[in-house]
Amino acid sequence: MRLEKLLSLTHGNSVYWSAFSPQGDQLATASLDNTVRLWSLPDGKHVYTLKGHGDGVAFVDYLPDGRIVTASLDRTLKIWMADGSKATTTFSGHQEVYLSCAALCKGTGMGASGGFDRTVRLWETNTGESVAVLSGHEATVQCVAFNRSGTVLASGGDDLSVRLWNVETRAPIKSLAGHTLAVEGVAFAPDDSLLASAGADGSVRLWTLDGAAVATLETPGARLKSVVFAPNGRWLATGAADGAVRVWDFTARSLVLTLSAHSNTVYGVAFSSDGQLFASSGFDRTIHVWKVLDV
Numbered sequence: 001m002r003l004e005k006l007l008s009l010t011h012g013n014s015v016y017w018s019a020f021s022p023q024g025d026q027l028a029t030a031s032l033d034n035t036v037r038l039w040s041l042p043d044g045k046h047v048y049t050l051k052g053h054g055d056g057v058a059f060v061d062y063l064p065d066g067r068i069v070t071a072s073l074d075r076t077l078k079i080w081m082a083d084g085s086k087a088t089t090t091f092s093g094h095q096e097v098y099l100s101c102a103a104l105c106k107g108t109g110m111g112a113s114g115g116f117d118r119t120v121r122l123w124e125t126n127t128g129e130s131v132a133v134l135s136g137h138e139a140t141v142q143c144v145a146f147n148r149s150g151t152v153l154a155s156g157g158d159d160l161s162v163r164l165w166n167v168e169t170r171a172p173i174k175s176l177a178g179h180t181l182a183v184e185g186v187a188f189a190p191d192d193s194l195l196a197s198a199g200a201d202g203s204v205r206l207w208t209l210d211g212a213a214v215a216t217l218e219t220p221g222a223r224l225k226s227v228v229f230a231p232n233g234r235w236l237a238t239g240a241a242d243g244a245v246r247v248w249d250f251t252a253r254s255l256v257l258t259l260s261a262h263s264n265t266v267y268g269v270a271f272s273s274d275g276q277l278f279a280s281s282g283f284d285r286t287i288h289v290w291k292v293l294d295v
Contacts, residue, residue, distance in 0.1 A: 017060050020279070027039045033056070034072075050070065053072035064106050077090070093130050093133075101114045109126045110150055114141025114142065134170060141157040144156075147192045148192050152167060154188070156182075161179075162176040176205075181200035182200045187228050193209075194208060196236060198227035225239050226266065229250070231275040235271075237271070239280060243264050262280065262282035264282060
């Protein structure tokens with residue numbers, strides 16, 4: 001597989017996250033400049049800037065109806081109108097310094113966030129209510145992700161662990177050990193068969209949803225910051241502190257692409273819902289949009 005660069009977009013500070021709209025005609029990007037920018041696709045025209053957070057924005061995604069969810073280091077999440085003109089709901093609750101990560105289950109409308117307070121919080125985006133606080137991590141929570149059906153939540157953090165939670169009962173399922181440095185990214189396969197965790201130790205570890213270790217993909221010397229599956233389940237992409245995007249053939253468990261995409265850390269990686277586009281977001285204040293070419 002190959003990635004062909006289509007666009008390069010910029011912010012006034014590091015870019016933490018990006019997300020494609022449900023129709024794939026827009027990209028939202030979240031930055032340490034305290035804003036989220038909306039860009040039309042495929043032309044890359046700047047459409048709107050969402051302003052309202054008091055610190056860097058660590059996460060952005062779209063609800064199925066087009067509304068936008070953002071999460072910030074200011075310890076709040078916001079839901080915005082689809083055009084970005086107004087935040088209609090603000091969630092708060094995390095303690096101690098920063099909110100560090102967030103995730104959205106589009107099927108159920110549930111949101112999750114993790115923070116320096118070592119907790120994971122669950123939010124009901126339809127009502128604006130905080131519905132649970134999940135405790136168990138012993139250090140900062142760096143990443144969270146829902147499985148496709150919204151029944152299981154994964155979280156990873158500076159305590160080197162990956163934790164699985166039952167979303168309905170709010171109970172822990174299992175704590176997974178194996179990483180030797182912080183866990184900085186988690187993602188579920190599209191068919192909910194496996195979980196991938198990416199660590200500062202340079203490894204991607206694959207787990208079943210009941211916590212059994214399946215395989216380890218090694219990238220020696222690369223501090224991994226993010227991980228995502230392509231919608232077809234064939235490709236697994238990571239972003240790393242060395243500025244590289246790496247893509248694995250998930251079935252073969254083989255590395256098929258190493259691309260020097262950014263001049264520094266790649267914080268976020270994302271596929272469009274049809275798998276035809278890919279976005280990488282970096283410390284270098286840029287977002288690159290790529291065409292996915294299967295070969």
